[in-house]
Amino acid sequence: MVKTEEAKQRVAELRRQIERHDRLYYVEAAPEISDAEYDRLYRELQDLEEQFPSLATEDSPTRRVGGEPLSEFVSRPHAVAMQSLDNTYSAEELSSFDRRVCRNLGCEQTAYTVEPKIDGVSISIRYENGSLVQALTRGNGVEGDDVTVNVRTIRSLPLRLSGPNPPSVFEARGEIFMAKQKFLELNEARQDAGDSTFANARNAAAGSLKLLDPKAVARRPLQVLFYGCGEVRGLDLHSQWQLFERLREFGLPVVDGAAQAKGIDEVWAAVEELAGRRAEYTYDIDGAVVKVDSFAARRRLGGTAKAPRWAIAYKYAAERALTRVRAITVQVGRTGTLTPVAELEPTPVAGSTVARATLHNFRELERKDIRVGDQVEIEKAGDVIPAVVRALTEKRSGQEKPFDQPSRCPSCDSEVVVSESEVAVRCVNPACPAQIRERLRHFCSRGAMDIETIGEAMVGLLVDNQFVQSPIDLYFLSEADWQRLQKFPGLGEKSVSRMRQAIDKSRDNPPWRLLFGLGIRHVGSRAAQTLIEHFGSLEQLAQADAESLQEACDVGPAMAESVVDFFASPANRELLKQLRQAGLNMESSSSADRSAKSNSVFAGKTCVLTGSLESMSREEAGERLREAGAKVTGSVSGNTDFVIAGDKPGSKLDKAKKLQVPIIDEKKFLQLLEQPEDSSHNQDSDNGAEEERQNQSQQGELF
Secondary structure (H helix, E strand, O other): OOOHHHHHHHHHHHHHHHHHHHHHHHHOOOOOOOHHHHHHHHHHHHHHHHHOHHHOOOOOHHHOOOOOOOOOOOEEEOOOOOOOOOEEOOHHHHHHHHHHHHHHHOOOOOEEEEEEEEOOEEEEEEEEOOEEEEEEEOOOOOEEEEOHHHHOOOOOOOOEOOOOOOOOEEEEEEEEEEOHHHHHHHHHHHHHOOOOOOOOHHHHHHHHHOOOOHHHHHOOOEEEEEEEEEEEEOOOOOEHHHHHHHHHHOOOOEOOOOEEEEHHHHHHHHHHHHHHOHHHOOOOEEEEEEEEOEHHHHHHHOEOOOOEOOEEEEEOOOOEEEEEEEEEEEEEOOOOEEEEEEEEEEEEEOOEEEEEEEOOOHHHHHHHOOEEOOEEEEEEEOOOEEEEEEEOHHHOOOOOEEOOOOOEOOOOOOEEEEOOOOOOEEEOOOOOHHHHHHHHHHHHOOOOOOOOOOOHHHHHHHHHOOOOOOHHHHHHOOHHHHHHHOOOOOOOHHHHHHHHHHHHHHOOOOHHHHHHHOOOOOOOHHHHHHHHHHHOEHHHHHOOOHHHHHOOOOOOHHHHHHHHHHHHOHHHHHHHHHHHHOOOOOEOOOHHHHHHHHOEOOOOOEEEEEOEOOOOOHHHHHHHHHHOOOEEEOOOOOOOOEEEEOEOOOHHHHHHHHOOOOEEOHHHHHHHHOOEOOHHHHHHHHHHHHHHHHHHHHHOOOO
């Protein structure tokens, strides 16, 4: 029986270890232990806190994702006002700022810091005696929304400051954001799940931070970096550069690439250097912030009610272009969401030609007042997604035509429904041809059932000629249907035979692909894998209630409700019977299969794919690895066991070399997939893996 004092000491030690490993993993990208070992520490801490409730304090790592959904956010005052910065796009105005500073300080030149300006959401996080107690948004600068429960879910943020003697009060100020790649993955997952996408990474971060359910926030890839402070007690700070040092000592992640500069010439050189490195940042930066380094000098300079006189933001101009809106069309998604799209005169922007740009939703279209015939300014949001910035209203001729929100579906002419809880406008007719096409396209896509012979044109042919009204109809096409298909232009016996074989082959796909292919709202590919792993089969999943669904990892209330509603439908219960009759795989791997996995070289290993493979797609390679018992991730870290490198690998290969992670080419990868690992020689295998790592440190790559 563990005594209270022993438990208290062990809890303190476990928290220190977990906080350290969180920092190594989320901040420094250099983990020292495996996921399994981390989970073991985490579970031990959970068990002790359950056994000794008095030890379960609010700054425990186990409290990151706890708490019930909020009914609303409460506004609270800032101890020190959060001012905004004056902006400039001009080198001359930057020089004028320097002249004003020097004139008011009575000096010829002064010392500055130059920092990247993160395009995120400003946040003030208050620590008292080292423990996180409050997080406020900027709000109106005087008071902001209390988002403490949501901010606590950010894994890169320490719940307690490092060090033995933290100040009695320390307010760290910084920016909450989403990395570029994580934003794209989130939008892709939302699109796959039938949800609306975000316009840019900043909107995604802001929207995530204001969700009322902390568990939903925890599933969003939010990060935070710090660059300033508010109220501070019990700590003397004299300069911005010293503040950076203290932030790092406290274990708080700090902005990358800050530089010291003496005088305007060095400031301008640092601003230009940051601009040149802009593409290297994993997150969006939209400028450089120039700050007087000395805090004493800042106090002398003071500020206005809106902004300090000791800092200025030099904004980098996004690459933009002017074009004209030829038309506004409406796309109907597989869940019935109507999305307005601007059809543009083709224009080069940031290295590619843009001819279409989503307008996201009709509320956004109305807010920006985009009209057919308008000249518009466009850019690539986050240098990736084409976006219409604004209409040039001053250039209107009077011939431009507003586009009204449709009251009927453009595909089936059914009345549309405007949701009160979201901005979506939906067609709720399940027989809508556009929805049928999109559902079939999604079902056959590479990420779902991967029926490669059925592309966009074939989807249109099958739906428009009433071969299928539902994806399940693919498995019940008659001989007469196949004969009829051969007579369409561009087809023939061979191409129809290949399509038939691809459909038959898809029956053996793992059940998560089938679940994802069904297109249940909010259920993306990763969620589908999680659900099948948890419940074992589609039949078991169909019988689950909302409570048991939320016991599965990464399943929130919205997804649980969507799954329950889907399988509660009589039509979808009938669909399950049809899937079984069609011979599709609806159960996860048997115990024998799992035993076979455990003998694979890749079993239990963390793998990353980079570059293109000749023998299979990246998606297929990932599926082969998962079948072998591997965990496939998208980024390289010290916890990665293997990197599989194809042709034209990206930066992941460079990081793998830097971290001395074994690199496998395609030939070796295929060999290892077929090579079982003898479980009776685990020690030899471990020694071999270590030898491979040592060899790589000398040779650079493992081939």
